[in-house]
Amino acid sequence: xxxxxxxxxxxxxxxxxxxxxxxxxxxxxxxxxxxxxxxxxxxxxxxxxxxxxxxxxxxxxxxxxxxxxxxxxxxxxxxxxxxxxxxxxxxxxxxxxxxxxxxxxxxxxxxxxxxxxxxxxxxxxxxxxxxxxxxxxxxxxxxxxxxxxxxxxxxxxxxxxxxxxxxxxxxxxxxxxxxxxxxxxxxxxxxxxxxxxxxxxxxxxxxxxxxxxxxxxxxxxxxxxxxxxxxxxxxxxxxxxxxxxxxxxxxxxxx
Numbered sequence: 001x002x003x004x005x006x007x008x009x010x011x012x013x014x015x016x017x018x019x020x021x022x023x024x025x026x027x028x029x030x031x032x033x034x035x036x037x038x039x040x041x042x043x044x045x046x047x048x049x050x051x052x053x054x055x056x057x058x059x060x061x062x063x064x065x066x067x068x069x070x071x072x073x074x075x076x077x078x079x080x081x082x083x084x085x086x087x088x089x090x091x092x093x094x095x096x097x098x099x100x101x102x103x104x105x106x107x108x109x110x111x112x113x114x115x116x117x118x119x120x121x122x123x124x125x126x127x128x129x130x131x132x133x134x135x136x137x138x139x140x141x142x143x144x145x146x147x148x149x150x151x152x153x154x155x156x157x158x159x160x161x162x163x164x165x166x167x168x169x170x171x172x173x174x175x176x177x178x179x180x181x182x183x184x185x186x187x188x189x190x191x192x193x194x195x196x197x198x199x200x201x202x203x204x205x206x207x208x209x210x211x212x213x214x215x216x217x218x219x220x221x222x223x224x225x226x227x228x229x230x231x232x233x234x235x236x237x238x239x240x241x242x243x244x245x246x247x248x249x250x251x252x253x254x255x
Contacts, residue, residue: 003031011035014087016043060115080126112157132176139181169238178237185244188215211246
């Protein structure tokens with residue numbers, strides 16, 4: 001039985017851990033050749049070993065590093081079909097605008113906004129050489145709703161990713177390239193559970209807004225990305241692809 005990504009070369013940034021690593025595993029299961037890119041080269045090597053992929057250390061905020069990533073990927077596999085621009089950061093010192101200093105703001109923007117810009121700028125030409133492809137830019141539900149528990153630079157960066165994705169999806173549509181913004185809701189990861197666990201009532205305060213009463217499992221987000229990477233989503237372009245369990249649509253949730 002053929003896989004949904006047979007013959008596709010997928011470059012996944014931030015794939016050394018978390019949902020990026022989960023995506024590398026899932027995409028490989030569906031027949032893709034995986035380029036595991038991460039700022040932590042050792043972590044990338046581990047994941048690449050698990051999926052039979054190609055590991056590359058990359059700093060997505062550095063232009064020469066991003067150029068090297070895509071050149072190496074194309075040289076290794078003969079081309080690139082899917083850009084899964086997943087790398088991002090959400091540090092603790094990114095908080096309310098009244099508390100977040102300029103250095104913290106800039107650090108998040110460098111990875112989350114500039115990183116997506118650079119990956120699209122230097123990755124899309126390789127997709128054009130193939131005659132088309134899919135770009136998945138990881139935004140967030142926070143690009144659509146506001147929060148009183150702010151991460152101001154992170155939220156602003158995800159709004160930028162959403163708008164950039166729409167622009168590129170429209171620009172390249174007739175050249176066979178689809179660009180979509182994947183907007184996950186809260187995902188049950190060890191990091192998020194730890195952060196919520198450190199603050200009494202934090203989980204309860206957030207979960208009340210979720211119609212389904214729970215966070216997403218990582219695989220639920222990865223499966224949405226798999227759909228966007230595959231030819232099954234051939235008419236999905238410039239979309240705000242929300243996978244948030246209904247959170248952004250909710251006013252009053254079930255008791």
